[in-house]
Amino acid sequence: MDLFNESSRDVNILPYDGIVLYHGVVLGQQKEIALFDTLLKTVPWKSDEVMLFGKRIITKRKVAWYGDQDYRYTYSNMEKRAIPWSKELLVIKNLVEHETKERFNSCLLNLYHDGGEGMGWHSDDEKELGEVNTIASVSLGAARKFSFKHKKTKDTTSLMLERGSLLEMKGSTQRHWLHALPKTKKILNPRINLTFRTIISERSRTK
Numbered sequence: 166m167d168l169f170n171e172s173s174r175d176v177n178i179l180p181y182d183g184i185v186l187y188h189g190v191v192l193g194q195q196k197e198i199a200l201f202d203t204l205l206k207t208v209p210w211k212s213d214e215v216m217l218f219g220k221r222i223i224t225k226r227k228v229a230w231y232g233d234q235d236y237r238y239t240y241s242n243m244e245k246r247a248i249p250w251s252k253e254l255l256v257i258k259n260l261v262e263h264e265t266k267e268r269f270n271s272c273l274l275n276l277y278h279d280g281g282e283g284m285g286w287h288s289d290d291e292k293e294l295g296e297v298n299t300i301a302s303v304s305l306g307a308a309r310k311f312s313f314k315h316k317k318t319k320d321t322t323s324l325m326l327e328r329g330s331l332l333e334m335k336g337s338t339q340r341h342w343l344h345a346l347p348k349t350k351k352i353l354n355p356r357i358n359l360t361f362r363t364i365i366s367e368r369s370r371t372k
């Protein structure tokens with residue numbers, strides 16, 4: 166029995182005020198390569214539109230948003246609509262739900278063409294998600310560094326998101342911590358990230 170691997174698997178990488186579990190690589194190499202190629206070719210990738218200091222910015226990073234229903238979702242002050250799950254996404258969703266023992270009804274996909282594209286500090290605490298939520302993040306393609314920064318203490322912690330890996334952010338993580346995918350000149354290959362989320366329905370929304 167490999168005690169180190171067993172015990173290091175579900176360790177919370179945040180020191181306080183939230184739970185972030187790195188499940189490591191959950192997709193075999195062949196599967197990961199096949200899924201990356203298929204998603205790159207078949208997802209209707211579109212540039213993201215974000216509001217930054219009151220200005221509308223069109224990103225080089227591409228996005229797509231999938232879900233159970235025709236969900237509307239506000240992200241960075243822009244309304245998005247979900248498209249129905251594809252076969253490949255349902256395969257990944259089932260795996261993620263099995264690993265995390267959670268259920269998800271939507272997924273935001275991000276395509277970073279190289280290390281020159283990233284995502285700035287933010288937390289995923291929009292009212293459609295709730296402040297206390299679980300987000301499961303699957304990484305395909307190039308391995309990239311991922312960082313957390315506490316909103317008050319400014320403590321930071323980082324880890325590498327390997328190809329085929331799964332990261333779970335849960336509890337009060339989004340309330341207390343920001344996260345970011347820093348840009349880097351060292352990475353020349355593309356990466357696809359999938360964040361599985363649970364959108365709270367209009368009726369069960371509390372605020």
Ligand SMILES: O=C(O)CCC(=O)C(=O)O
Nearest residue numbers: 273275284289346358360
């Ligand atoms: O690309 C990543 O690893 C993270 C993406 C992210 O934080 C988001 O979509 O909210």
Ligand SMILES: [Fe+2]
Nearest residue numbers: 287288289344
């Ligand atoms: Fe995020």
